Amino acid sequence: MEGKRTVCVTGASGYIGSWLVMRLLERRYHVRATVRDPAYTHTNNTDLVFLNSVLKLLPSTSGNEKKVKHLSELPNANTHLTLWKADLAEESSYDDAFHGCEGVFHMASPMELLVHDQATVYIRPLLSKKTFLRINIKFDQLQKYLAEKTVAEKAAWKYAEENGIDMVTVHPSLVFGHFITPYTGYSIDIAISLYTKDKATMASLICLNGTSVVHVDDVCNAHIYLFEHPLAKGRYICSTHTLNIFDIAHSLSLKYPNRDIQTEFESLDKSPKIIPCSSKKLMDIGFEFAHGTKSTGDLCAETIESCREKGLL
Structure with a gap:
């Protein structure tokens, strides 16, 4: 079955969904990635098939190219990736994409x-x-x-x-880390807020002080691990880090000394009450976190670097 397994990923163009597609393609899964509008013009990638249900689409200039380009350019996309149009607001629009799949990773x-x-x-x-x-x-x-x-x-x-x-469900905490999307989202904006000094997202980060964080790569690897594990059953929390804004600020201030990162926060306890979020069940079944030894500041720095690489900062 290796190299021939077909799965579907819904919400494939998003932060977690696109990283999951990348990891599945690396494992030679055949991936059906659903997005709201898969139309995309890519003259140098004629082998990549784009589908509207079971019908091939003609090249489009709909303006959605940027939303799926990061998927089409992934390694093994030419031979192992197809994009399918589907929308949760439309009854039965996922039926064709799901038909014949061994499994579905529902991210939308x-x-x-x-x-x-x-x-x-x-x-x-x-x-x-x-x-x-x-x-x-x-x-x-x-x-x-x-x-x-x-x-x-x-x-x-x-x-x-x-x-x-x-069905098995994976429950990640707040997700930080590298990304391949051409845009940011809520958790990415939170992770980079001390660097950008955006007041609204910094306020959200302060409110989340004491909650839990996990690396996007660990989230996606956990999904695949549980899909492949014959004894996986029920609900699994996926989390590794505690968000301490003082620790993050100190780490980022050392890494980016020219950014004048804020390190003091009035009325905040430097040792916040920790909200329990245990991944024991996931680890008991044999899953190993690849990014658990990093600091939360490291996860934020990785997110910042992804933004810089994409010209988003």
Whole structure:
């Protein structure tokens, strides 16, 4: 089966999804990567097939080229990668991409917000039109994301049990580290906030002081490890580091002395209360973290360097 296994990755153009596609291609998996619009013109890569369901697309000038170019240029993409158009908001749009796959890595997770008033919001995960979560607080972007993930997972477990699907879930903490996307996202912006001095993302970083962090590479390797492990079952937390803003700031101030990194934060405890986030179950099944010995500052520095390499800073 080696070199012939076919899997699908949803949300493949995103931060974690694209890194997972890269690692799967390195292992010679045949990857069907779903994105909202796979249309892409690449005259030097005629072997890469782009699909709209099962129909080949003609070269497009839709403006979405940058969103998928980082996937088409990955090693082994010519022979082992196809892009498929799918959208969680469209009923059955994933059916063709999933058909014939040995497994699915579900990374896509948009949400629909139904605002009742300033204090009450209903969240509907797009994988279930009948499941709602009522939130009786006014919350920020991160809380919306966490709430949506919780509702979506509950709906997925229910569907898996009712339909005999072998499902395993991986629960990473805040994800930092290198990336291949041509743009940044929430966790990337958090990781680089002390370097950029952006007030909004620095405020988020301060709020997250004491929470947990993990390297994107460990997250993706954990997904593949559990997919290949015959005894993997249930839910797995994937986390290695504690976010201490003082430690991160000190590390980055030494690495980037010309940036005048802020190292003092009023009213913050230098030894914050740690929020438990144990990866014991994942390690007990034999998984080894490749980046666990690095500091959280190292993870932030890697993220910063990726931004610099891409001209995003």
